[in-house]
Amino acid sequence: MKRVHSLVVLICLLMALTSCNSKPMTIVDFYEGSLENITEISILDGRTGEEVRTVDSAVIDAFLQDIQSIQFVPEKDQSAREGYLYSIRFFEGDSETFRFTPIEVEGNYYETEPDIHPVISQYAEEFSLE
Template sequence: MKNHILVFSFFLIFLKTGCGLETKTLPQFYEKDLADVSKIVIVDGNTGYKKTITDNIIIEDFLGDIKDIKFILDENQKARDGFIYSITLFQDDEETFQFGLTQVNDYYYHTEPDIYPIVDEFYTDLNNKEE
């Protein structure tokens, strides 16, 4: 009986860790080089407005601020409605990656540190006109 419990415990641990969904950072999600990002579009989910950034220095600063944030898989993967901000990265005019503050590639995450204040301050401080 003890052996069955031990085997079952290892099986549960294997399932929890072996599905390939682990804590990641933006560079680990992004399949290209972040240095090649030439445009970022941020959509405010509350208003529907968006701001487009094409200035390389601003892009580098923003990506530098968020690149080390850890996206930690949420246990609750039930579908959710809405988003706070959506961020889309481009190389030239080709969309290369899109993610939300709590969703990447159809999975839900929380972030450490919290990405929301960083993106919110960045979006608010941008002098770009909302589209």
């Protein structure tokens, strides 16, 4: 009986811990450093394999401003997926400091509100014109 009670307590604790991760988050919540320290952004197009980058601080600031309030809402279905439309990487100097896709951050799957895809598409095009 004691084992059953312990098992129930353990299951309840695990459920409580996983529900803590179910709240919407933003890039500001995910990024461990300061967004102000980002010196380069890379956008990889998952359809074509084309990568575009920018080190222009004004463009970086504008991109970060445009995405920082977008909410990443955890999907109920966290089963593994393949492929992505875009992959975004942040750099501080020569070091990659963060990587995400519009649907996956740190191994968890999300929907974005509002949709982040149009913002990334716009900047991917802008980066390629530099």
